[in-house]
Amino acid sequence: MNEESRKKFDLAVQALLDSDSPDTHSLYVFIKITLGQFRLSKAYEVKDIIIEAYTRGIKKLQSGEAINIPLAWIRRTAYNVIRELRREADKIGYLDLDCVPVQNEINPLSKIEFNGDLKAMKIAFNKLTLEEQNILRLRVIDQLSWQEVGKCLVIVKEPVQSEGNLRQRGYRTLKKLRKIYDRLREDMPDN
Amino acid sequence: MSNKHCPHSQINSHKTIIKFWYGGFVKEEYMQKSLLQAYDNYKQILHDYHKLISKVELRNEEAERMDKILEQAESDEILNFLVAEVNYIVGKKNGLFNNENVYEYKNQQSYLREYLEHIPRCLNKHRELQYELRIRGFYSGPIDGIFGQDSRTAVKSFQKNSNLQVSGIVDPETYQKLTHRNSKSQQLGE
Numbered sequence: 122m123n124e125e126s127r128k129k130f131d132l133a134v135q136a137l138l139d140s141d142s143p144d145t146h147s148l149y150v151f152i153k154i155t156l157g158q159f160r161l162s163k164a165y166e167v168k169d170i171i172i173e174a175y176t177r178g179i180k181k182l183q184s185g186e187a188i189n190i191p192l193a194w195i196r197r198t199a200y201n202v203i204r205e206l207r208r209e210a211d212k213i214g215y216l217d218l219d220c221v222p223v224q225n226e227i228n229p230l231s232k233i234e235f236n237g238d239l240k241a242m243k244i245a246f247n248k249l250t251l252e253e254q255n256i257l258r259l260r261v262i263d264q265l266s267w268q269e270v271g272k273c274l275v276i277v278k279e280p281v282q283s284e285g286n287l288r289q290r291g292y293r294t295l296k297k298l299r300k301i302y303d304r305l306r307e308d309m310p311d312n
Numbered sequence: 313m314s315n316k317h318c319p320h321s322q323i324n325s326h327k328t329i330i331k332f333w334y335g336g337f338v339k340e341e342y343m344q345k346s347l348l349q350a351y352d353n354y355k356q357i358l359h360d361y362h363k364l365i366s367k368v369e370l371r372n373e374e375a376e377r378m379d380k381i382l383e384q385a386e387s388d389e390i391l392n393f394l395v396a397e398v399n400y401i402v403g404k405k406n407g408l409f410n411n412e413n414v415y416e417y418k419n420q421q422s423y424l425r426e427y428l429e430h431i432p433r434c435l436n437k438h439r440e441l442q443y444e445l446r447i448r449g450f451y452s453g454p455i456d457g458i459f460g461q462d463s464r465t466a467v468k469s470f471q472k473n474s475n476l477q478v479s480g481i482v483d484p485e486t487y488q489k490l491t492h493r494n495s496k497s498q499q500l501g502e
Contacts, residue, residue: 147396150403168420193392197382
């Protein structure tokens with residue numbers, strides 16, 4: 122088994138148990154929406170899907186394959202687990218007919234709505250401090266681990282910080298980014 | 313103006329841009345551009361994703377398109393980040409971050425935590441069951457403790473063969489029958 126890949130995977134799964142993690146919130150919402158889209162909200166819960174994805178992840182790693190971006194891998198695997206469950210349910214004719222969709226149907230102005238969301242995302246990013254932007258950039262663009270981010274920050278005379286502290290700082294930055302979106306979208310008309 | 317370089321520029325050649333990170337002359341400009349440009353560079357794929365995740369149901373071709381985007385995010389950290397942010401925005405608009413839902417997520421997290429803490433013990437127990445199924449000729453997969461589809465199918469075959477209720481679940485009766493050989497062998501001093 123690729124030990125580095127397994128360690129990355131375990132860390133990502135551990136982060137899913139952290140109620141402060143913005144990544145966790147996004148993944149939960151994604152799975153919840155997908156269950157609704159495939160009319161399985163009443164038959165399965167988010168945790169059922171995550172457990173199946175986790176099991177498949179361990180199997181994949183044990184077979185010697187690597188998982189590069191664990192969260193993205195878990196998201197796609199969860200999606201395909203739900204599609205498989207739908208196919209199984211189709212065989213026995215199961216359908217959550219009374220299942221209330223978790224989101225509204227897309228409106229005809231979806232492009233305008235998307236453009237508004239994209240604009241809000243960009244403005245929100247610009248409203249972060251330079252230090253906050255650095256953290257996101259180092260993680261997302263440069264794909265550094267929290268340990269590597271810490272070493273880079275020490276060079277610009279920031280104090281040495283534990284991996285846990287850096288992770289929390291990353292969470293705070295993402296939460297701030299999202300709060301800014303929320304404010305902007307409340308104030309911003311879609312057109 | 314500092315010209316210090318981040319040591320991690322040496323870690324990976326594709327991260328060469330980090331070499332310039334602490335060179336003050338490109339610092340602000342580069343950092344602001346990098347993610348901001350990503351929002352524009354990924355505009356089309358993000359629009360497709362936004363449209364799909366906002367739908368009540370997905371038709372086959374839409375489900376395939378969604379899978380392709382998710383597959384791309386598996387090897388593209390920037391797309392992975394942007395997809396997570398779109399999930400947040402769409403979830404927020406649809407009330408999926410209200411108190412009731414957040415409470416539900418926390419409950420699910422507690423369950424998951426408990427489940428994952430039990431995994432080492434479960435793995436040992438599952439290995440034992442896979443071993444028993446294998447020596448009886450019902451299972452030919454690895455003894456890895458991962459109780460997937462093959463193991464469940466083997467349990468069903470064993471249950472059918474033993475005149476037990478066929479469920480694929482190792483209930484107490486199935487467990488007793490499966491592990492019976494051990495206790496008998498031990499009694500016989502084998």
